[in-house]
Amino acid sequence: MRRPARLGDEVYSAIFERIMSLEIEPGARISVDAISRQLGVSQTPIREALGRLESEGLVVKTHLIGYSAAPQLNARQFADLYELRLLLEPFAARKCAQSMPDAVIDQLEALCAEMDSLTQSEGPQxxxxxxxLDMAFHDQIAASAGNALAVEALSRLYTHVHLYRLLPSGVARSALDEHGQLIAAIKARDPDAAEAAMRQHIESSQHRFKAHYPG
Ligand SMILES: [Zn+2]
Known part of the structure; x- marks a missing residue:
């Protein structure tokens, strides 16, 4: 028999994938009943998973209506998100070059290797x-910069769950090269290079996802 914690993770991942791949469209209602039937599990793990997704910005709970997938960012919100990222994340990268422990740099490299191996496979999963993993990479850099307010501001953007739903077709290999340059700069303990690499990565990322907003 499956342990309940494991079942909870599976239910969570199944719903996460459906929202990220737009099988559940942005803004669409999410029926606990329907998902319970689709996945063949009781409503309890589904409600728990939806609560977790709500805390991650991917699901919105509305009084009397229930759960729905978070709407997509409009052009203004998209621009604001990148403006704030450009203020905070290059700063965080600079601080990481100064003070990130070697063991944490190793963790970042492991995340990058895992992302690299994922580019071999396709599909919503x-x-x-x-x-x-991209979210974990950026969260780790923010956390290691040691400014709790910056971490909080960045976490409230729910950057990755929003961005990855804009273009749910294939991953950008160039992002991996940008991550590699950033890690190299942190490893070399070069704050200027780390700041510049992060700025470059965010600007390139904005350019990639901007394809969603023609005109
Ligand atoms: Zn990234």
Whole structure:
């Protein structure tokens, strides 16, 4: 018999993938009943998974209506998100070059290797996993910069769950090269290079996802 914690993770991942791949469209209602039937599990793990997804910005709970997938960013919100990222993340990268412990740099490299191996496979599962690893990569850098307010501001953007739903078709290999340059700069303990590499990565990322907003 499956342990309940494991079942909870499976239910969570199944719903996460459906939202990230737009099988559940942005803004669409999510029926606990329907998902319970689709996945063949009781409503309890589904409600738990939806609560977790709500805390990650991917699901919205509305009084009397219930759960729905978070709407996509409009052009203004997209621009604001990148403006704030450009203020905070290059700063965080700079601080990481100064103070990130070697063991944490190793963890970042492991995340990158995992992302790299995911580019070999296709489908909603690997796409969702790639988004999750990219999120973990940026969260780790923010956390290691040691400014709790910056971490909080960045976490409230729910950057990756929003961005990866804009273009749910294939991952960008160039992002991996940008991550590699960033890690190299942190490893070399070069704050200027780390700041520049992060700025470059965010600007390139904005350019990639901007394809969603023609005109
Ligand atoms: Zn990234």
């Amino acid at each position: 690997s796409y969702a996993q790639f988004a999750r």
